[in-house]
Amino acid sequence: MIVLFTDFGWRGPYVGQMKAVLAEAAPEQPVIDLLHDAPVFDPLLAAHLLAAHVDCFPAGSVFCAVVDPGVGSEREALVVRADSRYFVGPDNGLFDVLAARAAEAAYFRIHWRPEHLSNSFHGRDLFAPVAARLARGEAPEALALPLWRHFESSMGADLAKIIYIDEFGNAMTGLRARTLSCSDRVRVAGQRLAYARTFAEVSPGQPFWYPNSVGLVEIAVNRGSAADLLGLALGDALSRA
Amino acid sequence: MIVLFTDFGWRGPYVGQMKAVLAEAAPEQPVIDLLHDAPVFDPLLAAHLLAAHVDCFPAGSVFCAVVDPGVGSEREALVVRADSRYFVGPDNGLFDVLAARAAEAAYFRIHWRPEHLSNSFHGRDLFAPVAARLARGEAPEALALPLWRHFESSMGADLAKIIYIDEFGNAMTGLRARTLSCSDRVRVAGQRLAYARTFAEVSPGQPFWYPNSVGLVEIAVNRGSAADLLGLALGDALSRA
Amino acid sequence: MIVLFTDFGWRGPYVGQMKAVLAEAAPEQPVIDLLHDAPVFDPLLAAHLLAAHVDCFPAGSVFCAVVDPGVGSEREALVVRADSRYFVGPDNGLFDVLAARAAEAAYFRIHWRPEHLSNSFHGRDLFAPVAARLARGEAPEALALPLWRHFESSMGADLAKIIYIDEFGNAMTGLRARTLSCSDRVRVAGQRLAYARTFAEVSPGQPFWYPNSVGLVEIAVNRGSAADLLGLALGDALSRA
Numbered sequence: 001m002i003v004l005f006t007d008f009g010w011r012g013p014y015v016g017q018m019k020a021v022l023a024e025a026a027p028e029q030p031v032i033d034l035l036h037d038a039p040v041f042d043p044l045l046a047a048h049l050l051a052a053h054v055d056c057f058p059a060g061s062v063f064c065a066v067v068d069p070g071v072g073s074e075r076e077a078l079v080v081r082a083d084s085r086y087f088v089g090p091d092n093g094l095f096d097v098l099a100a101r102a103a104e105a106a107y108f109r110i111h112w113r114p115e116h117l118s119n120s121f122h123g124r125d126l127f128a129p130v131a132a133r134l135a136r137g138e139a140p141e142a143l144a145l146p147l148w149r150h151f152e153s154s155m156g157a158d159l160a161k162i163i164y165i166d167e168f169g170n171a172m173t174g175l176r177a178r179t180l181s182c183s184d185r186v187r188v189a190g191q192r193l194a195y196a197r198t199f200a201e202v203s204p205g206q207p208f209w210y211p212n213s214v215g216l217v218e219i220a221v222n223r224g225s226a227a228d229l230l231g232l233a234l235g236d237a238l239s240r241a
Numbered sequence: 242m243i244v245l246f247t248d249f250g251w252r253g254p255y256v257g258q259m260k261a262v263l264a265e266a267a268p269e270q271p272v273i274d275l276l277h278d279a280p281v282f283d284p285l286l287a288a289h290l291l292a293a294h295v296d297c298f299p300a301g302s303v304f305c306a307v308v309d310p311g312v313g314s315e316r317e318a319l320v321v322r323a324d325s326r327y328f329v330g331p332d333n334g335l336f337d338v339l340a341a342r343a344a345e346a347a348y349f350r351i352h353w354r355p356e357h358l359s360n361s362f363h364g365r366d367l368f369a370p371v372a373a374r375l376a377r378g379e380a381p382e383a384l385a386l387p388l389w390r391h392f393e394s395s396m397g398a399d400l401a402k403i404i405y406i407d408e409f410g411n412a413m414t415g416l417r418a419r420t421l422s423c424s425d426r427v428r429v430a431g432q433r434l435a436y437a438r439t440f441a442e443v444s445p446g447q448p449f450w451y452p453n454s455v456g457l458v459e460i461a462v463n464r465g466s467a468a469d470l471l472g473l474a475l476g477d478a479l480s481r482a
Numbered sequence: 483m484i485v486l487f488t489d490f491g492w493r494g495p496y497v498g499q500m501k502a503v504l505a506e507a508a509p510e511q512p513v514i515d516l517l518h519d520a521p522v523f524d525p526l527l528a529a530h531l532l533a534a535h536v537d538c539f540p541a542g543s544v545f546c547a548v549v550d551p552g553v554g555s556e557r558e559a560l561v562v563r564a565d566s567r568y569f570v571g572p573d574n575g576l577f578d579v580l581a582a583r584a585a586e587a588a589y590f591r592i593h594w595r596p597e598h599l600s601n602s603f604h605g606r607d608l609f610a611p612v613a614a615r616l617a618r619g620e621a622p623e624a625l626a627l628p629l630w631r632h633f634e635s636s637m638g639a640d641l642a643k644i645i646y647i648d649e650f651g652n653a654m655t656g657l658r659a660r661t662l663s664c665s666d667r668v669r670v671a672g673q674r675l676a677y678a679r680t681f682a683e684v685s686p687g688q689p690f691w692y693p694n695s696v697g698l699v700e701i702a703v704n705r706g707s708a709a710d711l712l713g714l715a716l717g718d719a720l721s722r723a
Binding site: 001003010030032033034035036037053056057058164166167168197198199200201210212213214223 | 254256258261265268282312359361362365
């Protein structure tokens with residue numbers, strides 16, 4: 001399957017144009033919209049968010065991921081292969097977290113270019129066609145050159161920041177929950193929050209942290225908005241406390 | 242087809258993860274997003290909204306419906322078969338209105354469990370896999386135990402409340418329009434509103450009630466927002482007047 | 483493929499009901515959501531927006547386009563064939579811009595009617611079934627009568643107004659970029675804006691105009707919202723300056 005992960009939002013004609021390209025170039029492939037409200041202009045937060053969701057998708061999945069403030073500049077376009085999944089998108093760090101955490105990862109610089117490449121919409125003109133060709137079984141070597149990439153060991157490390165706030169005001173962090181235990185408290189926005197197994201375990205209105213369904217520490221409130229209650233914003237720091 | 246009805250919103254990675262499960266487990270089945278902004282935390286309003294939309298879908302459709310404030314608690318998970326359609330979701334009243342209105346309905350308690358069941362996302366881990374298996378033709382008995390359920394006759398009755406407000410500010414009610422006649426007025430938010438056949442029949446800015454496209458009494462304003470003009474909110478009561 | 487272009491918004495049950503009709507009537511056809519936030523109640527702005535996006539889709543595509551403030555009134559329903567693509571929707575000017583710009587265009591008035599036609603949702607009851615039948619290869623003549631339409635030459639002309647504002651605050655105009663040169667300035671909201679090739683070429687916070695990815699003049703700000711910075715709204719006039 002082809003998986004879309006962008007900061008385009010659902011509004012507007014952008015996602016639709018990418019899907020039209022995919023429907024023409026890889027009509028047999030299901031296309032899944034994982035997320036279209038990735039942190040805008042922030043490839044680092046987006047990289048942690050993407051890395052947390054990779055395991056939900058089967059081997060062979062091709063991710064077309066676009067958080068790309070540098071579109072139209074000299075930044076390169078990448079294919080990354082990590083643990084039998086492919087990732088297509090800009091070379092701005094978006095794939096470095098998941099690649100550093102993978103058992104095996106290889107980077108390729110895309111040299112293929114479409115007949116017409118706009119300056120502002122590489123998602124439609126470059127990344128979607130490449131994703132379609134990979135999904136149809138072409139090897140990355142047909143479109144891209146192997147690229148040696150030095151990984152700092154820190155690239156795969158957890159990020160003690162808020163990386164996503166959902167529609168309900170729940171705040172995902174870049175901390176993997178397995179690094180904490182149930183007795184740990186989390187300090188964020190000047191408050192110390194205790195663990196709960198799930199929403200139904202705490203009183204309405206009470207904030208807590210819990211291991212969310214993709215394994216991240218998430219700050220939440222039963223039947224309320226943690227972001228509103230605690231005044232949380234993307235990028236806010238947190239710590240064990 | 243598999244029909245999704247949730248309160249997840251379009252933002253965030255939740256709908257996408259459910260669709261990834263469905264694409265793997267039932268790749269041949271079309272998946273239709275009926276609604277992702279069902280009344281949050283309010284299974285009763287959602288039950289009336291869902292019941293009004295069931296007839297738009299063909300026999301054999303499998304609804305995966307998630308309005309589930311009790312996720313992670315002891316509430317049961319259900320399959321309901323009603324008039325040749327299947328419904329999968331939490332046992333919190335969400336299916337009781339449509340079942341009470343059906344000519345034939347049967348309840349089943351899901352005993353099947355996935356290898357990994359998160360505490361906060363049964364839509365992805367439990368309901369979607371069960372929906373996929375039903376859509377592929379498995380009998381509910383393979384996954385669930387028949388459950389005897391006593392229906393109060395009132396369960397299928399109309400609800401004289403606002404159950405949904407759409408993007409334009411039109412307010413759907415839980416009243417079926419066939420229970421009113423064109424000469425009836427509807428009282429809501431301190432105002433008495435007359436019937437109109439459709440938007441184009443009244444002056445811009447004028448509020449009215451009309452039988453909407455799924456047969457419910459709907460409060461609307463031509464080229465304006467009824468919710469803003471009249472100060473309407475989910476759950477507001479109305480009456481014939 | 484079938485392409486949806488509406489002002490329904492993503493919220494609510496409207497897009498889903500149209501897709502259920504399409505999935506039943508044309509199960510083999512991919513359905514692409516081009517846009518669901520077309521200018522509400524404004525077929526003229528929507529006509530320019532639609533015309534700019536037609537070329538992104540292959541010959542044979544069937545557009546189901548609904549910006550239809552007159553639904554339920556006496557306005558006619560159309561099929562338009564323009565340069566090997568089909569368009570289904572209301573007869574309110576929505577297709578006149580693209581037809582006037584096409585090398586070849588023919589209009590048909592839809593006389594086919596479904597068993598049940600609601601007063602408020604022709605997208606589901608009339609336009610979607612017709613689009614499905616065209617997508618399956620039926621000729622428009624089976625559903626509609628040829629209609630002679632006189633085109634003013636001005637119908638295909640550019641519109642010097644803002645026709646769409648996206649989620650990021652970028653403002654598309656009805657001016658095709660090929661009518662301007664890089665040395666032209668654009669006057670809008672009391673400001674004169676210079677050309678830039680793309681976002682990455684200007685400083686963060688600086689407004690500019692650029693040829694967007696569908697060939698329109700677009701007003702933008704690097705890493706900011708042009709609509710907020712300049713106070714832009716749909717329909718605002720602009721000029722070369």
